[in-house]
Amino acid sequence: MLQTKIANIKLANCIYNASGPACSSLEELQALGQSAAGAILSKSATLAPRAGNPAPRYVDTPWGSINSMGLPNKGHAYYLAAAKELASFQKPYIVSLSGMSLADNLKMIAEMQEEENIAAIELNLSCPNLPGKPQTAYDFEQTEKVLAAVFAQNNKPLGVKLPPYFDLLHFEQMAQILNQFPLSFVSCINSIGNGLVIDWEKEETLIRPKDGFGGLGGDYIKATALANVRQFYLLLRPEISVVAVGGIKSGQDAFEHILCGAKAVQIGTHLMKTGPSCFAQISAELTAIMQAKGYQSIEDFRGKLKTAA
Numbered sequence: 001m002l003q004t005k006i007a008n009i010k011l012a013n014c015i016y017n018a019s020g021p022a023c024s025s026l027e028e029l030q031a032l033g034q035s036a037a038g039a040i041l042s043k044s045a046t047l048a049p050r051a052g053n054p055a056p057r058y059v060d061t062p063w064g065s066i067n068s069m070g071l072p073n074k075g076h077a078y079y080l081a082a083a084k085e086l087a088s089f090q091k092p093y094i095v096s097l098s099g100m101s102l103a104d105n106l107k108m109i110a111e112m113q114e115e116e117n118i119a120a121i122e123l124n125l126s127c128p129n130l131p132g133k134p135q136t137a138y139d140f141e142q143t144e145k146v147l148a149a150v151f152a153q154n155n156k157p158l159g160v161k162l163p164p165y166f167d168l169l170h171f172e173q174m175a176q177i178l179n180q181f182p183l184s185f186v187s188c189i190n191s192i193g194n195g196l197v198i199d200w201e202k203e204e205t206l207i208r209p210k211d212g213f214g215g216l217g218g219d220y221i222k223a224t225a226l227a228n229v230r231q232f233y234l235l236l237r238p239e240i241s242v243v244a245v246g247g248i249k250s251g252q253d254a255f256e257h258i259l260c261g262a263k264a265v266q267i268g269t270h271l272m273k274t275g276p277s278c279f280a281q282i283s284a285e286l287t288a289i290m291q292a293k294g295y296q297s298i299e300d301f302r303g304k305l306k307t308a309a
């Protein structure tokens, strides 16, 4: 019922984890392997291990989450080595990369090429939490330059993690760039950057880095995520799958994203809040909705959102 394909990668379940929450250590990645998730996606890796930003740097809120982790991770070699350990789960293992420079990204991508237990690379062009560093994918020229350099050397299935866009012209400009490259997928969206959540009783920000400005996830961002999934589904070549992430905590949320055109859906904040059992929960809820509507596979309704009459 829930099987799908991202480019040529088969997933038994179209629901898996977003990069970031609960996917930094081998133990966390193995827990995802043991769960109902259809794939295993790593925390975005940098060339060398990173401690990340000072805590408090991740806080759950009634409407979702705010974070300014600052790319804490064990370094790309760790996630490369993990591939062999995770092969026994027989589900695609995808490595997320977020190098501190184009040179770092090219070096990491080159080292991942030969590892057959890495099904794909998710190149993160949208981390909003590195003080002083812009989100690459908001700079269209730089994005084109990065993708040209990446695809001059990459032969593995590769997608990009995009930030949310809000201006319809930006969707067209970005799609025009993305359509030039042999991308396997785009993952929409990363957190909505530089939100601010306040503890009014203590009269202070919830998180410490960047004076409290951090990426929003969860209910706050679902409507924006749906819009980004829909826009890129409509504007990108059909060979480029759209993977949805943003505000998915139920089968209904997953259904809505697939209705917008998503081939797969990733769970971030809700995974952080409820743990890896969320994949079985959301899968069961989505299956029930499909059965109630008479759909046998996600292709029966994917992308078929109608405009109100």
Ligand SMILES: O=C1NC(=O)NC(C(=O)O)N1
Pocket: 020, 044, 067, 068, 069, 070, 071, 072, 124, 126, 127, 128, 129, 190, 191, 215, 216
């Ligand atoms: O791309 C990212 N998005 C986020 O919301 N947080 C992380 C991080 O800060 O490491 N990275």
